[in-house]
Amino acid sequence: MDPFRFTIQARSGRARVGLLTTPHGRVETPLFMPVGTQGSVKGLLPKDLKAIGSQVLLANTYHLLLRPGPERVQALGGLHRFAGWDGPWLTDSGGFQVMSLGHLRRIDEEGVVFQSHLDGSLIRLTPERSIAIQEALGADFIMAFDECPPYPSSPEYLKASLERTLRWLERSLKAKTRPDQALFGIAQGGTDAGLRALSTRETLRFDLPGYAIGGLAVGETKEEMFPMVALSTEILPEAKPRYLMGVGHPEDLVAAMGLGVDLFDSVYPTRTGRFGSALVPEGRINLKNAQYLEDKRPLEEGCDCYACQTFSRAYIAHLVRAEEMLGGILLSLHNLRFLHRLTERAREAIRQGSYGAFAREFAERRFGKEI
Numbered sequence: 467m468d469p470f471r472f473t474i475q476a477r478s479g480r481a482r483v484g485l486l487t488t489p490h491g492r493v494e495t496p497l498f499m500p501v502g503t504q505g506s507v508k509g510l511l512p513k514d515l516k517a518i519g520s521q522v523l524l525a526n527t528y529h530l531l532l533r534p535g536p537e538r539v540q541a542l543g544g545l546h547r548f549a550g551w552d553g554p555w556l557t558d559s560g561g562f563q564v565m566s567l568g569h570l571r572r573i574d575e576e577g578v579v580f581q582s583h584l585d586g587s588l589i590r591l592t593p594e595r596s597i598a599i600q601e602a603l604g605a606d607f608i609m610a611f612d613e614c615p616p617y618p619s620s621p622e623y624l625k626a627s628l629e630r631t632l633r634w635l636e637r638s639l640k641a642k643t644r645p646d647q648a649l650f651g652i653a654q655g656g657t658d659a660g661l662r663a664l665s666t667r668e669t670l671r672f673d674l675p676g677y678a679i680g681g682l683a684v685g686e687t688k689e690e691m692f693p694m695v696a697l698s699t700e701i702l703p704e705a706k707p708r709y710l711m712g713v714g715h716p717e718d719l720v721a722a723m724g725l726g727v728d729l730f731d732s733v734y735p736t737r738t739g740r741f742g743s744a745l746v747p748e749g750r751i752n753l754k755n756a757q758y759l760e761d762k763r764p765l766e767e768g769c770d771c772y773a774c775q776t777f778s779r780a781y782i783a784h785l786v787r788a789e790e791m792l793g794g795i796l797l798s799l800h801n802l803r804f805l806h807r808l809t810e811r812a813r814e815a816i817r818q819g820s821y822g823a824f825a826r827e828f829a830e831r832r833f834g835k836e837i
């Protein structure tokens with residue numbers, strides 16, 4: 467039986483609730499995936515991630531290639547055993563991080579050559595090697611090796627790049643050997659509607675368990691991004707999960723879920739938490755601001771997370787000012803719980819057939835008044 471069945475449980479407009487079966491359990495979509503770049507979601511224990519409703523974690527092939535190395539992770543039982551998370555894992559293919567982190571030396575038909583950001587050593591990544599690494603790491607969802615073009619890029623560059631990504635997808639698929647891993651293709655095309663449609667349609671020529679919308683959330687405006695998301699989900703098949711890569715602001719999740727996106731990831735909630743900010747329905751509060759030093763309220767009234775149930779804004783503001791680790795930990799925990807509660811409420815609204823009302827209520831509270 468297919469280890470990656472995806473069934474639609476409910477619909478409300480273009481939004482949908484899905485049930486996605488994996489070898490490491492069933493998950494409900496739409497869902498937000500915390501990013502555990504080097505095999506850990508910074509500062510948070512796997513048991514606490516489970517407690518706040520995290521379902522799928524992400525890790526970076528690029529980072530784990532550089533340190534500790536896929537062979538070591540494989541010898542130690544694979545990502546699930548190594549990192550103590552028994553739910554589903556997704557690994558990105560490495561190309562994006564090379565272009566955003568590594569010192570890219572060359573990109574050609576074969577793949578990319580980059581200089582490690584750790585020790586400057588030269589490393590080659592190809593579709594075949596990316597898949598071999600992801601197979602050794604043992605994630606449930608693996609990504610085809612792609613190029614995420616820089617923003618902005620010329621139409622000529624976007625077209626040549628998406629065509630190469632399609633050839634790399636074919637090579638990624640040919641290199642895949644494990645039936646217990648789901649390979650997602652990644653559509654590109656930047657913010658050019660014609661090229662975005664071309665890349666999405668050509669990616670669909672490969673019958674895959676899921677499809678990612680790549681090349682967005684790379685610096686373009688929301689006005690440029692969302693028409694591409696809408697165009698993508700109009701073309702992508704209803705019956706397969708859609709993954710919008712790198713999107714993690716609450717308002718963007720609400721808009722994209724309304725367009726039929728099922729999976730999200732972003733470092734935003736944990737990174738902004740480490741920098742001292744909490745996500746709240748009205749937007750974001752920065753605990754470095756002196757106004758919170760005597761504020762007895764929780765980060766967010768009504769939030770059920772450990773940070774909100776146990777501590778005041780005043781205490782967390784103190785921790786942030788004192789540069790205590792616990793400050794970033796509590797804020798990361800709350801911010802992830804905030805996004806998981808948002809997707810939980812979204813799923814309930816979809817089941818009730820009232821996603822439109824849910825999105826309007828969210829927008830009124832988020833944009834209706836200043837904090």
Ligand SMILES: CCCSCc1cc(N)cc2c(=O)[nH]c(N)nc12
Nearest residue numbers: 524558562614680681682683711712
């Ligand atoms: C662990 C991080 C996963 S998402 C990283 C990411 C983020 C964004 N915004 C775009 C892309 C993309 O186009 N391709 C790939 N492989 N990854 C992307």
